[in-house]
Amino acid sequence: MKVNVHEIPQGPRSTWGDLLRLSAGQPRLLALTIAATLIAQAGMVTSLALGAWLAGLALTGAPESLWQPVLWGMLVSAVAGAGGRWWQAHISHAFAFALIETLQVGIYDGLERAAPGGLSDTRSGEQANVALNDAQALEHFFAHTLADTIAAVVVPLLALLALAWIQPWLTLVLLPFLPTLTSVPFWLGERAFRQGREMNAALAGLNAEVIEGIEARREILLFNQEAAWRARLGQYLARLKSEQRRYALRTGAEQGGIELIQSLALITALVASAVLLEYQALALAQVPLSVVLVGAALLPLAEVARSASQLGAVRASAARVLALLHQRSPIQDNGQRLPKDASIEFNQVVFAHSERPVLQGVNFRVETGEMVALVGPSGSGKTTCANLLMRFYEVQSGTVKLGSEDLRDIPLSELRHWIAWVGQEAYLFDDSIEGNLRLGKPEATQQEIEIAAHQAQAHDFIQALPEGYQTRCGANGARLSGGQRQRIAIARALLSQAPVLVMDEASSSLDADSEHALQQALLALRGQYTLLVVAHRPSTIAQADRVVLLQDGCILDQGSHEQLLHRCEQYVQLLAQPASA
Numbered sequence: 001m002k003v004n005v006h007e008i009p010q011g012p013r014s015t016w017g018d019l020l021r022l023s024a025g026q027p028r029l030l031a032l033t034i035a036a037t038l039i040a041q042a043g044m045v046t047s048l049a050l051g052a053w054l055a056g057l058a059l060t061g062a063p064e065s066l067w068q069p070v071l072w073g074m075l076v077s078a079v080a081g082a083g084g085r086w087w088q089a090h091i092s093h094a095f096a097f098a099l100i101e102t103l104q105v106g107i108y109d110g111l112e113r114a115a116p117g118g119l120s121d122t123r124s125g126e127q128a129n130v131a132l133n134d135a136q137a138l139e140h141f142f143a144h145t146l147a148d149t150i151a152a153v154v155v156p157l158l159a160l161l162a163l164a165w166i167q168p169w170l171t172l173v174l175l176p177f178l179p180t181l182t183s184v185p186f187w188l189g190e191r192a193f194r195q196g197r198e199m200n201a202a203l204a205g206l207n208a209e210v211i212e213g214i215e216a217r218r219e220i221l222l223f224n225q226e227a228a229w230r231a232r233l234g235q236y237l238a239r240l241k242s243e244q245r246r247y248a249l250r251t252g253a254e255q256g257g258i259e260l261i262q263s264l265a266l267i268t269a270l271v272a273s274a275v276l277l278e279y280q281a282l283a284l285a286q287v288p289l290s291v292v293l294v295g296a297a298l299l300p301l302a303e304v305a306r307s308a309s310q311l312g313a314v315r316a317s318a319a320r321v322l323a324l325l326h327q328r329s330p331i332q333d334n335g336q337r338l339p340k341d342a343s344i345e346f347n348q349v350v351f352a353h354s355e356r357p358v359l360q361g362v363n364f365r366v367e368t369g370e371m372v373a374l375v376g377p378s379g380s381g382k383t384t385c386a387n388l389l390m391r392f393y394e395v396q397s398g399t400v401k402l403g404s405e406d407l408r409d410i411p412l413s414e415l416r417h418w419i420a421w422v423g424q425e426a427y428l429f430d431d432s433i434e435g436n437l438r439l440g441k442p443e444a445t446q447q448e449i450e451i452a453a454h455q456a457q458a459h460d461f462i463q464a465l466p467e468g469y470q471t472r473c474g475a476n477g478a479r480l481s482g483g484q485r486q487r488i489a490i491a492r493a494l495l496s497q498a499p500v501l502v503m504d505e506a507s508s509s510l511d512a513d514s515e516h517a518l519q520q521a522l523l524a525l526r527g528q529y530t531l532l533v534v535a536h537r538p539s540t541i542a543q544a545d546r547v548v549l550l551q552d553g554c555i556l557d558q559g560s561h562e563q564l565l566h567r568c569e570q571y572v573q574l575l576a577q578p579a580s581a
């Protein structure tokens with residue numbers, strides 16, 4: 001049985017509860033982990049207890065016939081303990097990895113639900129930190145802390161019962177120390193959580209800074225900012241160091257407290273044994289065994305208390321992972337209807353980014369098979385229209401329709417089948433060109449791939465590359481030119497066979513060949529697809545059946561290129577500005 005991570009209840013009170021519920025999703029592995037931990041601890045304690053018992057008997061002249069069976073008993077239980085320890089290492093990690101796998105899937109689902117709007121304020125390095133470091137921090141909790149805690153209840157309990165059977169006073173003198181010992185991590189529990197949270201935040205900030213520095217290394221070099229970047233890294237490192245120091249000081253104080261209580265308990269038990277010996281309430285032969293049982297009652301608890309003093313960081317990691325698991329999608333996906341055709345309609349669309357108005361009552365239509373160019377000054381809201389059509393964001397009022405159906409009534413997966421999107425900076429994976437194209441249709445035949453590449457005017461340049469379709473693109477297509485990247489992105493979109501193509505034309509300048517090839521590609525697609533192009537180049541705009549001119553989030557005019565040239569002064573001015581249309 002696997003727990004659905006989305007069903008885990010929300011709220012700060014339930015961090016540990018949520019982790020326990022998650023653990024219960026793997027009952028077999030959890031039971032085996034506990035069993036292995038118990039065998040490991042019981043084997044070790046039994047072996048020591050038998051040795052101590054034999055030593056006690058030897059003090060009073062035990063019969064030699066006992067030696068051999070007891071030695072065998074010690075050997076068997078020591079081997080069982082060692083086997084249990086080996087099995088525990090194996091099974092506890094299998095248990096932890098099964099849970100981490102569930103969590104990782106939940107984390108990626110959460111990141112996907114939040115993308116691309118919900119996490120725009122979170123740096124990718126911080127998101128990576130949750131997906132990798134925080135999830136791994138929980139591995140330690142599942143693999144070690146959980147089963148050890150359960151064993152730390154069972155083994156000391158059995159040891160105390162055995163001690164009570166030998167001499168009840170020894171159990172009684174130990175009793176007050178046990179809850180005191182286990183309560184140490186709770187004394188500063190909230191502080192540990194706060195410190196863990198700050199330490200994780202500092203680490204995530206450092207990760208984000210390093211990743212941003214790697215991504216922007218060209219800009220850092222070009223603007224001579226290496227020293228400034230190193231100084232920023234230094235600040236993040238200093239913050240991390242100070243948080244780690246604070247965390248280590250508190251952990252150290254807690255561990256010192258644990259050592260002290262453990263020593264006091266041991267001293268009390270030894271003094272009590274001496275007094276009981278004095279008053280002949282304890283036989284000399286029982287002393288070694290009692291000492292071992294006192295250790296068996298104290299040590300597992302002290303061990304768990306010691307590892308619990310490290311749980312602040314684990315709880316902080318858990319809180320971040322759980323927050324991501326509970327991340328709600330800003331987009332509701334409960335539509336049931338299918339588009340009737342490939343037409344697009346914006347009807348009185350209003351949209352704001354964090355209360356900053358972007359679109360203010362936008363109306364326009366794109367008929368099936370028509371090519372419409374969305375133009376306007378930078379920041380006028382063109383890309384936002386494309387994002388709303390892809391339902392990356394939700395309109396605040398008005399409607400966006402595809403095939404006469406409100407987008408909110410169409411299942412998202414269906415919408416993605418109907419609309420293919422080519423962004424300004426479409427991401428290419430560090431895979432072969434063919435691998436990148438297959439993202440559009442994983443099961444595509446070589447012939448389908450080549451037809452799409454032909455349509456996107458990409459086939460010839462791909463063939464000319466040393467390894468053709470098997471050429472690696474480099475991280476984010478670094479080995480290709482801007483024009484080549486965009487043509488591969490178009491081919492990938494065409495391969496998906498969606499009848500609507502939304503293209504955010506690259507605003508950066510392209511070389512003449514690439515520009516010509518892109519124009520040819522668009523010409524070839526005209527009439528076959530419904531094309532909505534966020535256009536920046538006069539050559540693209542001139543190809544469109546109609547042009548929609550946006551300014552400050554409103555439609556200023558719409559009509560054919562020629563009509564606007566004749567009647568709209570702002571349109572003429574916009575076209576006159578180089579690469580800003």
Ligand SMILES: Nc1ncnc2c1ncn2[C@@H]1O[C@H](COP(=O)(O)OP(=O)(O)OP(=O)(O)O)[C@@H](O)[C@H]1O
Pocket residue numbers: 120353354358376377378379380381382383384385
């Ligand atoms: N994630 C965001 N958060 C806040 N504001 C945003 C966000 N994305 C865009 N904006 C703002 O919304 C407005 C419209 O942006 P949009 O990208 O739609 O403009 P555009 O017309 O496509 O510009 P360009 O031609 O420069 O790409 C701009 O003022 C921009 O600053």
